[in-house]
Structure formats: structure tokens, C-alpha cells
Amino acid sequence: MSTTIIEIAQKAGVSIATVSRAFTQNSSIHPDTRRKILRIAEENHYKPNPSARSLSSKRTDTIGVVLPELVDEFFSEIIRGIDEEAYKSQHYVLVASSHSQRNVLETVLEFMFSGRVEGVILMVPQLQNEFIKLISRSKRPVVLIDAPQNINQVVSFNINNFQGAYSVVEHIINHGYKKVGIIIGPEGNCDSDERFRGFSHALKKYNLPLDQDFIIRGDFTYRSGYYSFIRLMSQNKKPDAIFATNDMMALGIYEAARNSQIKIPQDVAIVGFDDIFSSRLLQPRLTTVHVPISELGSSAVRYLFKMINGEVDLHKPCRNELTTGLVIGGSCGCPISNAQIIF
Amino acid sequence: MSTTIIEIAQKAGVSIATVSRAFTQNSSIHPDTRRKILRIAEENHYKPNPSARSLSSKRTDTIGVVLPELVDEFFSEIIRGIDEEAYKSQHYVLVASSHSQRNVLETVLEFMFSGRVEGVILMVPQLQNEFIKLISRSKRPVVLIDAPQNINQVVSFNINNFQGAYSVVEHIINHGYKKVGIIIGPEGNCDSDERFRGFSHALKKYNLPLDQDFIIRGDFTYRSGYYSFIRLMSQNKKPDAIFATNDMMALGIYEAARNSQIKIPQDVAIVGFDDIFSSRLLQPRLTTVHVPISELGSSAVRYLFKMINGEVDLHKPCRNELTTGLVIGGSCGCPISNAQIIF
DNA sequence: GTATTTGATGTAAACGTTTACATTTATCAG
DNA sequence: CTGATAAATGTAAACGTTTACATCAAATAC
Secondary structure, eight states, X not given: OOOOHHHHHHHHTXXXXXXXXXXXXXXXXXXXHHHHHHHHHHHTTOOOOHHHHHHHHOOOOEEEEEEOSSOHHHHHHHHHHHHHHXXXXXXXXXXXXXXXXXXXXXXXXXXXXXXXXXXXXXXOSSOOHHHHHHHHHOSSOEEXXXXXXXXXXXXXXXXXXXXXXHHHHHHHHHTTOOOEEEEEOSTTOHHHHHHHXXXXXXXXXXXOOOOGGXXXXXXXXXXXXXXXXXXXXXXXXXXXXXXXXXXXXXXXXXXXXXXXXXXXXXXXXXXXSBOOGGGXXXXXXXXXXXXXXXXXXXXXXXXXXXXXXXXXXXXXXXXXXXXXXXXXXXXXXXXXXXXXXXX | OOOOHHHHHHHHTSOHHHHHHHTSTTOOOOHHHHHHHHHHHHHTTXXXXXXXXXXXXXOOOEEEXXXXXXXXXXXXXXXXXXXXXXXXXXXXXXXXXXXXXXXXXXXXXXXXXXXXXXXXXXXXXXXXXXXXXXXXXXXXXXXXXXXXXXXXXXXXXXXXXXXXXXXXXXHHHHXXXXXXXXXXXXXXXXXXXXXXXXXHHHHHHTTOOXXXXXXXXXXXXXXXXXXXXXXXXXXXXXXXXXXXXXXXXHHHHHHHXXXXXXXXXXXXXXXXXXXXXXXXXXXXXXXXXXXXXXXXXXXXHHHHHHHHTTSSOTTOOEEEXXXXXXXXXXXTSOOOOGGGGOO
């Protein structure tokens, strides 16, 4: 049907082995021969068949990416980081989001055992132990994005949630707020856990009490931010500052505050985490923690390639934390002109 | 190395052909035999090798998706729609963003046609004629998302830009505004062109003049919205309403208005297009045009599968328009309580 | 009882490469 | 000039499936 290596070999007057060599990097072939073959291939619209190639060589030039459903703003940034890096190394990206209808374990297994990809980048905020075992035993390299702190048998790239949370909470404490509330994320979510840890640590450091009434569980959605805020602020004892453990919930807070005539930051200061695009539009702008999202993706890919190329040990655990940065808006009480928002 | 079909055949006491048949849908094999083989395969962690399979059968169970770099909010929604639909049909999704470099797109296309995927979903707002030819001659099915109006040799799924623009502009005209400005998108962008057409048509219909001073070219970015607004409003003759041809530019407008103390909608009414998440956070909420993004992706995939399965003619051009909906906020002058935003 | 059809399975030839090994040719030291 | 070494190319055996075709047994028709 389509042109094969045999045709090209005939037209170039060489064997198929030589044609094959013309298409691979480190093979001994005369530069002139290669040029000639590539020219003829070009003329005949010949491309090596990927299936045949990987059947024979066991390489697929493809990496797999498994993403969770939730992380909306992350999604495109992460993929962009991954895709860009993969493109540089001439690799393809096979994606799968772990849908509600889909069992994550199944997807990952499929990926790892089907031989379709050379390695996997896995992002699952709620990671069970069985996964960890599976991954650490796997023959194919796996890099996690956002792995729980206590897991150390794997390779992972993470946001420094603790540090980020600590510094943003420290920042509001320095404003003089003493009754600091927090809206945490879903149970078992490692980002949320770490951010809570940073929060607690900051309070402790500054000798502030950890008041149970000021700890509300949300689930990282807009809606939960809205309602958690209302719950917090309808108690007799109200916080004077709130740490929303992600920006999406902070957005919900802003709406709830507007609806109940509560002024930010006069009545209550708000800080968030993630620095998502939308948070920059809020009035006053949200003070939050910047996260290097696409870098998370590209770093993960770079490391994955090292594993694939055998430059690093496949089973040597390795935890990497990317540093966060504080983004100061007006929501914490800082005097901020909004004129500088243009980006 | 890993278990092959031969091993399973031996353990099951059948030929490899029978094992193969156990793994394909429409093959004559005794149910008991299949069950037994699948059990043994399961026990031995056997999965058919995808490369071998597709080398032999010419099927890859994979579709390709090429996306532009820009369209941020669309990205994740589109992929979600595509992935979900592909998953239902047991297909994998290979993504590539076109990195906004033209020759890259070419490479990507070639990659896609190298036999790695069974069909391609292509989204490129600025599509050149050479591509159209390439696509319409292609052996593999291609479905376009967002194809220029004047292109009719291909299969495409589109937003009804004209209708959407027409109705939102009609809406502001009905408010009584007579000097309606517009910020259009980048040159050659088909979405922008169609939206402009809808705009002009509405003006004409209501006997309003098309004033060149009220037409400013932006490029769909926040930044361009900001500066285009300033340009529009620093003329002697100012518009009393502005149609931003996408929401991202409307966001920029809001900031520019805030900085120059111009009140929306009292001093100037604003409407947008896309109904992106962020636009719901604006005060007053942006009146805009809702676009069924993920549906665009899933419809495209469904049609692609029909082409792959030969249910529809590969080369029969087919243009599909998905209807948009008007989202009423307060930015056009409508009295709107913001309480209902929670979604 | 024989001929015919049907369904389940086996046989073996693709599918289009890569690559270990063999062969040829060119290069060069002595 | 000879033998050794290196570089370029050829030969042919994998790689792990699918599938057209052949075979065989059982069911059905007459």
C-alpha cells in the first residue's frame, strides 16, 4: 500500500538495512549515502512505519500522561510543559485523564503493561498504597507529580506546599491577625495535608492557638469555598483572616463575602494558594502562593527521559520540591495599587 | 522477555490463532475457549503487544489531536470531551500542541499521518489553503474543529460564531445603544471573522452605521483588550457599547475601565464571547455568548469514529455548527442580581 | 446414509522494521 | 606488499501479532 523500506532500498540501490540506518542517529553509515537515501525517501513520501519499528526495536517514542479530573487550571499548563519537553526529545504524548467512570489503577496498568509507552507521568492527588507498590515494582519508569510527603519509594516532583503555606500564613500573621481560619481540601489529598501542615506550623511558631472552630473542610471547589466561608463567618466567634488552601475556593469566598456584605480585607483578610489566572482578576487582588505549574510538567519529563535512557537508576527513589513564591495582592491587607496587573 | 501469545497458546493447549481470536470482538471462537484463554492470559499478565498488533492489522486504536497553543480555556475542555468519547470506544489519545510555529504544525501532521493514529482532530484557527488540500487528499480521516466558513472540502465542527455574535449584538442594540464598537481578533482568524460578520449584520439589520473608528483590531489576549479599550475611549467620538470578540479581551477591558474610572455599564456597555470561567467572576458579570466547548470535542470524535468505521464517506465534506447561547450579565445594562452565580 | 452446511480451530504467510553478525572495501603501519 | 584495523554495507533472523485459507467434526437436509 504505502511505500516501504524495500522500495526505498531498491530506488537507492542499497539494502534495507542501510535505509534503516539512514533513519537512526547513531549508526555507521556514510554521510553521502544517508543524504541520498533521505532525499529519495522524501521524494517518495516515505516514513518508517512506527509499529514495525517499535515491534522490532521495543522503543515507542511515546510517553504516557495520566491526569486527574479535577485540576482544571493545572491541566493545560501541565500538558503544555510536558508536550514541549517531549517534543524536544522527539517523543509523543499519550494522555488519559482518570475520569469518574474510569478506574485510575486500571488506566495506569494499561499504560504500563501494554508496551505502548516508554514511561509514565502520573498525577493522582489521592494515591493509595497499592499504587505505590505497583509503581515501585514496575519495569517502566514512572514519575509522579504531587506525591504524598510520606511516600518515599518513588520518583516525584512536587510543589513545596509546606513552605508555600507557611510563608503565606506567616505573612498574614505579620499583619497582626490573630484568629486565622483555614479551609482545607478533600480528605486524603496530599496537597491539602501539606498546606495544612504549613499553616499549623506557622501558627505554632507565632504562638497562636489552633482553633478547631476555624478549621473547615472544603473540597477545592468554588462551591465549597462559598459555603465554607458562610459557615465560618456565621459562628459567634469569627476569624479575622482565612487561608483558603486553593484559589478556586478563594473565588467562592469572594462571592459569598459580596453577597453577605463582608468586606475583604477590612472585615476579614483572605489568602489563597495556586495563583490561578482568575485570582488575578479579583478585587482586591488575591494574595496567594505562586506555583510553577508548567515547570512541574517539564521537570518531570526531563527526569523521565533520564530514567528511560538509563542515566539514573529506575528504582532509586527521588523526591523533588519546586519552590513556590508569594504573590501579594490587597486581600491580606497590604496596600496595593491594582494598576500593575497587566501581564 | 514478557509473555507472548505463544506461551498463552501452549498453556491453553490451542494455537496462537485461537488466542488471537479470543482477544478480538467479532471472531468465531467457542465461548468456553475464549473464557479459558482470557483466564490464563489474566493469570500470566498477558496483554497483546500493541505494536505487533497494529503492524499486522493496520489498526492502532489511537486518535491524534492537534491543538493550537493559544486557546487556553478551550484546551482542557476540548481534551476532556475528546478523551471521554475516545475512552468509550476504547481508543487512546495522542496529543500535540502546534507550538504556534507553522512548520511545527506540518511536522505534527506528518507525525500523525505516519501511521501512528487512525484519524486526527485538528484545531488550527488560522488555516492555510495548502493544509486544506493536504487534508482533503489524506487517506486518514480528519475532523477540523473551528474551520473557516469559506472552506468546504473538509469535515468540520464549529461554533456558530455568526449567530452568537449576531444575537449578543442585537441584544445590546435592543438596549438602545447606537454607537457600538468592536474589538476584533487576529487577522485571518476565522472565529474573529465570523463574529465580525455577525456584528456587521446586526448593525445593518437595525440601520446602524458601521463606523471605522469603532473597529479596533486586537489579538484575543488580555493585554490587547486592555489597550484597545483605551484607544477606543480616548477618541473624541466614543462608543457607548463595545463588543469584545472574546472574553479574554473583555477581562482586559474591565481592568482598563477600572483604571480610568469608566463605569460598566453606565458609561459604556460591554459584551463578550466564549463564556469562559473567569468572565463569571467579573463585577458586573459579563454578558457573553456561551460556547459548548467539550461538546465540540466529543461531537468531533464521534464523527471521526464514523469515518474510521466507514459509516460515512471519508471525503464527503460536512460542516456542522453547534449552537451558542446568550448569557446575560449586568455588563450590557440588564438589571441582574449576582446572587445566582454559584455553579 | 450421503451430501451439505456450519462453526471451531489450526497452519502459515504476511506486516515493515531493527540489528547481530558476516562480508566487503578502504586505510595504513611496518 | 602484507596483514591488521576500521568503516560501510549486506544478509537474514527476529519482533508478536492478524488473518486468509485449510481442515475437521458436528449438525442438518434430503
